[in-house]
Amino acid sequence: MVNKTLSQTILSGWQMKQIKDLLSYERPDKYIVESEKYINNGTPVLTANKSFILGYTDEKDGIYNDVPAIIFDDFTTDSKFVDFSFKVKSSAIKILKERNNQTDIRFIYEKMKSINFPTGSHKRYYISQYQNMEVVVPPLPEQKKIAEILGTVDDEIRKTDEVIVATEKLKRGLMQQLFTRGIGHTKFKKTEIGEIPEGWIISKLSEVAKVERGKFSHRPRNAPEFYGGDIPFIQTGDVVDSNGKISSYTQTLNEKGLSVSKLFRKGTIVITIAANIGDTGILQFDSCFPDSLVGITPSEKIDAVFLEYYLRTKKEYLNSISTQSAQKNINLEKLNPLLVVLPAKDEQQKIAEIMSSIDEKISINQKLKGRLTFLKKGLMQDLLSGRVRANI
Structure with a gap:
């Protein structure tokens, strides 16, 4: 061939x-x-x-x-x-x-x-x-040189991967530690959700945030006259891919679309409740979304970033209590009574800062890996074709 x-x-x-x-x-x-x-x-x-x-x-x-x-x-x-x-x-x-x-x-x-x-x-x-x-x-010496160049980039990709894996492992451990033991506590109490620091309170989600389902009341949902304006209309995939910050969207509504939907403000936590259950992200812009998503607006009692990270720890639990029909789903009757830990506000913010710094490190290394992978692809195209010759 x-x-x-x-x-x-x-x-x-x-x-x-x-x-x-x-x-x-x-x-x-x-x-x-x-x-x-x-x-x-x-x-x-x-x-x-x-x-x-x-x-x-x-x-x-x-x-x-x-x-x-x-x-x-x-x-x-x-x-x-x-x-x-x-x-x-x-x-x-x-x-x-x-x-x-x-x-x-x-x-x-x-x-x-x-x-x-x-x-x-x-x-x-x-x-x-x-x-x-x-x-x-090419001749063997050039083969070896090309292999050396590409291998060097591969080594950097591997090292970056190892940093990402290690940081993600650290993140999982910290989430478990920070949301159950807090920072610097020595006295703990037993509660219905396990042992937590003595000074912490347990509240229902509905007591610390306003929980509202998204909306798009018109049927069929894909009627084109509602779309194509400048109002973001996020979907489940935008939340799943957000890594905690919803900063992009794939659909928009016009004013007619807005009339059958609901606008949620920047800073709202969005959680997926159908098919993909329990993925979360914080809106970085005002946006509408359908009823397969729920908007959670934190009160003054709770830091939004802290709550978003806490909800991540509950993804497995939310999946376990979901209703199975044609596809998994969860409703407000199950979300509202979800128990939430409530440290002092300054401790919430410290925990949020620690988790955000870990995510930032992961993001930086993922971007580095992307650049290295792009570099490798370009080098392969050039060196393996002979378009650029490797100096021996």
């Missing part, structure tokens, strides 16, 4: 090769894990899809050690570069190694990632089609 895009121009010193001339493959039978009851450490058990490391095993036999190597999913054509000992879960994995000393395996892996290979039917692809793909490869 000839990759026409790659074969249109062959640069000086570059050669057209079939993948099977560059890589040998081995079936994984000897390396398949016997038990899928994974543990927290030991030998990694791998898959070639996004999950990559499924878990760890303490099995001592059948460990693949001849790394670096590429693992390749025969059904999806997903692949991963591996430079540590491992076992695999599935017989669908093929283990690929460089066939001779004129091939840099990291370079070939990156080349494979740039191939747009269509998959559809549930069949094995490597022997029948994939290994016959043709790719253009």
